[in-house]
Amino acid sequence: MTGGCRDALAAKPLRAVYDLLLRCYGTQGWWPGETPFEVMVGAILTQNTSWSNVEQAIANLKQTGLLQPDAMLRCPVAALARVIRPAGYFNVKASRLRNLCLFLDAHGSLEALSALPDRELRDLLLAVGGIGPETADDILLYGLQRPFFVIDAYTRRVFSRLGVIQGDETYERLRRRFEKALGPDVRVMQEYHALIVRHAKHRCRKQPVCAGCCLYQACDLAKEPVVAASRSAPPSP
Numbered sequence: 001m002t003g004g005c006r007d008a009l010a011a012k013p014l015r016a017v018y019d020l021l022l023r024c025y026g027t028q029g030w031w032p033g034e035t036p037f038e039v040m041v042g043a044i045l046t047q048n049t050s051w052s053n054v055e056q057a058i059a060n061l062k063q064t065g066l067l068q069p070d071a072m073l074r075c076p077v078a079a080l081a082r083v084i085r086p087a088g089y090f091n092v093k094a095s096r097l098r099n100l101c102l103f104l105d106a107h108g109s110l111e112a113l114s115a116l117p118d119r120e121l122r123d124l125l126l127a128v129g130g131i132g133p134e135t136a137d138d139i140l141l142y143g144l145q146r147p148f149f150v151i152d153a154y155t156r157r158v159f160s161r162l163g164v165i166q167g168d169e170t171y172e173r174l175r176r177r178f179e180k181a182l183g184p185d186v187r188v189m190q191e192y193h194a195l196i197v198r199h200a201k202h203r204c205r206k207q208p209v210c211a212g213c214c215l216y217q218a219c220d221l222a223k224e225p226v227v228a229a230s231r232s233a234p235p236s237p
């Protein structure tokens with residue numbers, strides 16, 4: 001990284017980190033899902049499990065014709081739980097999917113929901129049983145194209161190591177900070193969250209692989225003497 005990049009990070013860190021990650025990994029094109037409802041279902045199924053397990057559960061839903069709000073609502077919860085078993089916590093998640101379908105049914109349709117203002121829509125989603133802030137913002141950002149930034153454990157890990165955040169701030173505080181830095185740009189928010197996940201899985205793991213990291217020069221953790229000596233080397237130009 002050049003001195004210019006370091007200056008940019010100091011002045012405008014969140015946007016500058018985005019630019020560096022995008023340059024490093026390229027466009028991620030999230031979220032995998034053919035319809036807004038599939039994105040909503042995926043956001044619930046991915047709670048506490050890996051995406052590969054979610055893919056299997058979604059494939060089962062497609063095979064059984066249940067990846068439609070009406071069909072899912074007609075299906076007994078126990079039967080739905082069997083179909084989504086690969087996603088884990090299947091009884092809890094089946095109930096949450098039913099809550100989502102009841103919510104959609106109560107508001108008429110996805111199209112009717114799409115007419116609501118951002119804040120009102122978020123508040124309504126947060127009132128659905130089993131939909132917390134991270135799931136709501138997944139749904140809003142990727143399913144409904146609304147400008148809400150998703151905060152997850154990967155975000156906290158990467159940005160606390162960089163020294164940009166403490167890591168124990170409330171969800172809402174961090175979300176607002178990212179949104180303020182990025183502006184209401186849905187495409188950038190979608191890409192940024194995907195890039196953070198990619199970086200946390202590829203390099204900034206629990207045991208980080210700092211050598212060659214595109215954020216190395218800006219990273220507080222990499223500057224710690226023990227870390228720098230044991231696992232890191234400056235990135236290639």
Ligand code: SF4
Nearest residue numbers: 204208210213219222
């Ligand atoms: S230098 Fe290491 S700790 Fe810092 S962001 Fe990169 S991988 Fe994570």
